[in-house]
Amino acid sequence: MRHPTGIQYHLHSNPYESRQRLMANRQSLIKATIARLKQALTHLPHEEVGPFSITLSTPELQLHHLPHLDNNWFYWGEPSHRHYRLGLGEALRLSSIGPLRLQQLSDQFERVRSNWIQIDPDCTGLQASAFTGFAFDPEDPMLQSWEGLPNAAIFLPELLLHQTAEMCAITFSFAHKDLTRATLRSQHLLQKLIDALGANPDPNPVPTRFSRTATTPSDDEWITQVNKATHSIREGTMDKVVPFRRISVQASQPFNPARLMASLDDLHPSSILFSIRVDGSTFAAATPEHLLSRQGHLISCDAIGGTIKRSPNPVDDTNLGKTLINDPKSRHEHALVVKGILGSLKKHCCKLTSPTGPSLKRLRNLQHLWTGIKGELWEDTTLLRVADDLHPTAAVSGFPSANAQRWLDDHKNTTRGWYTGAAGWIDIQGDGELAVLLRCALLNGEHAELFAGAGVTSESCPIAELQETELKFGTMLEALEHA
């Protein structure tokens, strides 16, 4: 295959072979890439303030999993689209907290975007991009196990490895004009990246053993809480609320985030995978739900609400799906999510479309009611401003949102950190994707905390909602066995 720059390359289908080849050629690859970077840097416009991003096609590299890294990382994967992004280093961090956090972040990012220069000498067409994420609660001070993760932030990585189904490219970014420093830093990160990609994955034939050490609220407390919620709903306080539970697990050896993401990739190829490590906090998620995707003036959102288990028996599995789709309680719970999202999008969109009824979204261990919502944006808005109005959706907080939030605060069902917040990427054009952070875990050595919630309406059965949270914990618990 011949690349536009004239570089000859081969796509290796055998990962072992491609790793071997990478390690054998790594010094020459680093040298050649840095030479191309230096060459591209000579084209930087002198008068601009930056940030600056240089994108180089790197067909010799392939990204299918989070590699084993000892420094900070940002990772986004959509296995079913063979689409992955890995960020290392921070060229720039924008952060904010408080009720105006997303508007402030949006304004800061728009200022950055207006000065951001990207050079793409290989004509990859891949846009320079940053990672972003935010906690559920705008006021969450991010204490205890969440310490290190900011409440809301945008991170422009110094090195972004971007793999699509067709190509792989590296974008080097920096927020200053010290070209020597930029080159040295790029070389250092490239070396780290190639060493990580080229390393053979740790063999882990034995499942990781761990035990559950704490559950908050306990089963009994949860049942009381759900009963109180259905009572409040029947009294007319709100239509729906989504309380959550947290479990702690303890293993005999540290969990390995790279192995965790690889097993999530194998077990949940249709989910969105996200992981971040900053300042000692490691967070990972495999979520089925987009909060928002934006491409130009087109946006889309997932409305998800209504959950049932799966069965290994195909007939039973189909029947479970039918039960869910015909269940008035689940349909009602789902309809509130759709209504809430349409209500939030109205002011941003000149056109909104959604199917008249939900379909089934089948995941490995559970199935959901799902409605895809599409819209066309008015011109003067941004991904983060739309996200600000969407978040929190009735899928993760309740309906109406303010009443549900008050109920959760009153019942101390708070301190969620990034669980049920959102994270993703945002590019130089203002396009991006944000995923709702569900089916997730905070990793800390041999300790992990997992989070799961369930939508409660007037007809909810507390035991069924308890079982639903257990099903949802199952996503991470199963993957942690291979971590």
Ligand SMILES: C=C(O[C@@H]1C=C(C(=O)O)C=C[C@H]1O)C(=O)O
């Ligand atoms: C709150 C969670 O999931 C949300 C709630 C759902 C429900 O109540 O049926 C389904 C999907 C998610 O929107 C979670 O996974 O923790």
